[in-house]
Amino acid sequence: MALMQTAETRYSKPVLVAVNKPFDDEDGLQALRSHALFRNLRPRDLESLIQQSRRLRLGHHQLLYRQDMPAHHFFFVISGRLRLYRLDSSGIDRTLDSIAPGDCFAEVMIYADPPRYACYAEALKSSEVLMIPVKAYRELLDQHPEYAQAALSHYAKRAVTRFHDLEIMTVQNARDRLIRYLIDLLPNGTEQGGEVELPLPKCLVASRLAMQPETFSRILADLKSNGLVRVNRSKLFISDPQRLIEISQ
């Protein structure tokens, strides 16, 4: 608990206190309108939902919510990037996911019982999120059951992704976990190579993959020296994914 305090006191600003700026401008809205959870809503319903939401600005490393806090809102990322993590009893910080602009998170709370956040959420850099009341979205779905289809489809996708994440973590050695992770980041599948940007700082990718930063660094250095990846800060270029897969056995 003492360590947990330490980890939290690094965030100077209060948690979940909205900058009460109305969401009246258009930037960021386009992505919201095309998100699976919202694109089928009738314009007036979407407007109403937005009216009940608040835009929130988060500074670098600012905490949005804490694990086990009652969950009254879920979130849509307008800009920036966030990460989801948990702290265990000894204060170890374990990254579970990173969220990019255009994505929703904690949306599972709309139907969770009890509605408590399952992890911490913090901004990785200065970010903006839309803070949507769970109650408002639920009421919308209760009034218009036909909207549920989109939500179900979204939830199904989410479950498949999590299942896939779990699979990577059952890979026993660190090198192969990292390779699998990189392959999954590739936009165009495994056929052709491509450039990949790490969605997290390297030390947090390491945490996400259950290894030490030093191990991450050494494995990447090794892949680099074998010509399997080219590294430029957080951008990696993978020329031959097939070869990468072959060596991961």
Added chain:
Amino acid sequence: MALMQTAETRYSKPVLVAVNKPFDDEDGLQALRSHALFRNLRPRDLESLIQQSRRLRLGHHQLLYRQDMPAHHFFFVISGRLRLYRLDSSGIDRTLDSIAPGDCFAEVMIYADPPRYACYAEALKSSEVLMIPVKAYRELLDQHPEYAQAALSHYAKRAVTRFHDLEIMTVQNARDRLIRYLIDLLPNGTEQGGEVELPLPKCLVASRLAMQPETFSRILADLKSNGLVRVNRSKLFISDPQRLIEISQ
């Protein structure tokens, strides 16, 4: 691929060929009626769904479906036990979940796109499952959107569970992963002790926790010699969960 063949040829019987026995008896139905996905269905809708389903008997180690197979059905376990696993390119078998009677699995396929199984499913012992056409359930939801609520709630729970599973796997050392796993199996929370039955053979629990069977065995022997657990075949008695949590740091 050759190794994958080897792994598969151990299953003598064909995959997904229903024993065409109508589901006309009552045993197993009670659990189905009380499952979150079905308990709110009107009796005639549930009956219709059952009419379109088939009861399937699976022998020990019998394969139900393969990873990447088109998914036309999802399943409810009437009796026995199954496991979900994946095979990677080198033929390594990685267990991701075990399913008990009263549970559904592959239900996420109702809304998946494309509808392909994300893993293999096999019976751990002789089992019976109800094989429910995805199409039938979807049509039911399309006709009666009010049913979607239950599905959403179920999917939300599923997502939270997977998230939690993922968290365990980011624990870096094998001992602490095993301890976390055992704690989560405890029925009455961490306050009081209790007996826990491993839902999988030990070698598959090891696979689920990304460690070797030998490592699993050694860790358990160590916990046993420190009086933290008493082991009786697949049943473990944990007298003091708090102490177990304390040493896992």
Added chain:
DNA sequence: GCTAATCATTGAGTTAAGTCAATTACTCAG
């Protein structure tokens, strides 16, 4: 109830990955 097969345990030796420590490279605020 017996036998074969699988599962579980234990030991010995090896390797992968963690730890600690020092250095270098970034990043961001002023």
Added chain:
DNA sequence: CTGAGTAATTGACTTAACTCAATGATTAGC
């Protein structure tokens, strides 16, 4: 632009976990 603070890398060393191998224990099928 500059310096403080954080992140990344690298080296040396240690330890946890894997591998291989042999032996018991259980289980499934006859």
